[in-house]
Amino acid sequence: MLASLLLAATLATPIWRVELVAPQYPEGLGMEIRAHTIRGMREHDLDNMNELNHYIGMKRIEPDSIRELRIIPWVIGALAAFGLVAALIGRRALVWAWLAAFAAGGVVGLVDFWRWEYDFGHNLDLEHAIIKVPGMTYQPPILGSKQLLNFTATSLPALGGWLAGAAFLLGVAALFLTRRRAHAAATA
């Protein structure tokens, strides 16, 4: 039950965060990926990142044009609802199924995230790019840090990502505890 509530909470919190730091940007520029949108960590960060990206011919990051952002809230909502149902019914098989769906969703999400990063990092408008470094691509990492020209890009789960992780672990813990209880019941 708690796992579902945690998962529901991710709808309102940033799930993943990509931060860029450079000598000229000691305070950093960052964007947050939320269930339904992408936005700057500070008010104009996303615009400023787009402005900088025009030098290397990267496409503008336009949250409205990313279809997935319209689907993800429903997926998370459905998973939360499913978890809630599983908790109320209390069948271990349902929890198994929930975890499987959750894991699948997570993997698909991350793969999709990677696919977008690949697209932004590789499909550059070389005709209009101002700074062209032979062989250079600009795909930020999914997890961890990477040097992209003068910027160090760091990508980490944000609060929502950790909540989702915690939700998953709670689900696993629920299975584990009930297994022991089921085992105890069987041996009694």
Add this chain to the structure above:
Amino acid sequence: MPPLRRAVLATAATVVAAALFYACRSTTPTTSLAAGDAASRVYVAPGTYDEYYAFLSGGFSGQVSVYGLPSGRLLKVIPVFSQNPETGYGYNEETKDLLTTTYGFVPWDDTHHAELSQTDGVPDGRWLFINGNNTPRIARIDLTRFETDEILQIPNAAGGHASPFTTPDSKYVVSATRFSVPVPNADVSIDSYKQNFKGTLSFITANQPGKMDVAFQILMPGYDYDLGHAGKGPSDGWFFFTSYNTEQANTKLEENASKNDKDFIAAVNYKQAETCVAQGKAKDFPSEYDHNVVDSVSRVAKVERKTSVKMLDPKDCPGVVYYLPTPKSPHGVDVDPTGEYIVAGGKLATVIPVHSFTKLQKAIADKAFEKEIDGIPVIKYEAVMAGEVQKPGLGPLHTEFDGKGYAYTSMFISSEIVKWKLGTWEVVDRIPTYYSIGHLMIPGGDSRKPWGKYVLAMNKITKDRYLPTGPELSQSAQLIDITGDKMKLLLDFPTIGEPHYAQAIPASMIKDKQVKYFSLAQNTNPWVTRSEAEGGIKRSGKRVDIKMIAIRSHFAPDNFEGVRIGDTVYFHVTNIEQDWDIEHGFAVFGNTNAELTLNPGDTRTLKWVPTRVGVYPFYCTDFCSALHQEMQGYIRVSPAGSTVALTANTSERARRQLADAQTGK
């Protein structure tokens, strides 16, 4: 050792000793007077911040300079009363009206006294006020932007020197006339000084941004009113001004105004003045003066012409002013943190006289007056004097306080700072300054709660202190540690203009309130261009308006044609960046005007009257990005009567934006 060799050795030793002695003599003796650990005390490591912001008047530069203390690093010069081609201040259409007066456009002034706004008698870091001495004005600088927002002209005044000292809640800042003049000014014989010349003490409402005004003026005998400070604590509600030239000389003042043994401090009960004004005892006095304000929304300066002030004659308001006899041609008047002691710097006096506020009140109650001048009672010196600091040095000018019971007085003639104890009036320490110190400043040292860690000496003459630079040498400030029993010299640093007075405040009270950029969405400049698609060129008769944007690393539009000789062109350039310190500049070849500096989100307008046919480049003057050198464009100027069409090109991004707008995206 054989005797000969001994003799040779002894001779050699003598020569070496003599050489060493000579070498010692030839080094500057003063450098060794710096405290032993001075370097580490003023060293602010790269990437770390100073402890204080110090605001130094720029003197005859007309500006304010901002230094970090203790490093003495120059952080900014804030344009105030002088045009500044570097930023376009006073040149561009948005700011030039700040320098408008009833005498027309005055592109310069002489700034003297920086004054931080106060809350409850303590500097609060909201605003800095500064006076223009030559054409009396007071400016307000906003300390979230370090920009001049407002300038008020002071009517019926000349030489706005005793200004802009604040009351403890910045309800008022004041301005008094250093030069008495006919009031109202008139075509009279200069020899008729004694009959016709008057001084005025002006109280300016100051605690509402954009609304400075002359609350009232007090008409005073025609002396020179030099400096002032507000009372505080028990003396809150009073203001003290020094005067000299009580001889009322109108020529050769250096001699003729130095005759009287004592001049006066004017003690003004301004609460009483408020009461009299409220009772209608002040006259409506026709007076033209300008109030220039930067509109807080559009960020464009506007001039408001005012026509009248409330003028209060002390004869009509008994108890509003008393004169305190004070030796001798007093300059500074400084009130200690408790509000009890009023210290005068009699620049020709051999003592530092200190008046007591308690004694002043008693003297008024006892009517201990020696005479009356134009309705102003003159209190007996002994009845108001608390003590005299004996043998302080030569030429006492100004006093600041450390909040620990000590006062520090600058000595112009003997070039030193003298530390003495309030109450016992004994001199406890002195330190030389290099050379001819004017004002001195302890952060908060004129307030109720000084941050008594350093005193800054502001010196007029530097001679051998820096590498020489021709006939005119740098002026200078010196930072002195006052945390111990002995003052210790820490640092010399050169200053712009002449640093008359300064104020300083802990950096923490200002640094986190800084505006980083102006919101483009909230920009209401009538000529704002918010996106590339909005740029363009328009003609109305002989006026051509160009709207364009600046963003890394281009202008848009960046090609213009159809301008003709005889046209006046206005470039309205908007920096559409929304990021801290991403500035652009804008300059046009052959323009007899300055350039524009463009803050992120700001719109500025540069006027250009082309006089020759041709094609003229314009470019970004503030190195903004890797492709800054590519940030340029052209404007074509055709002969009068030419039929070249008026056009601006369209950038590709503008085309996309326009296409998106059409498809309703």
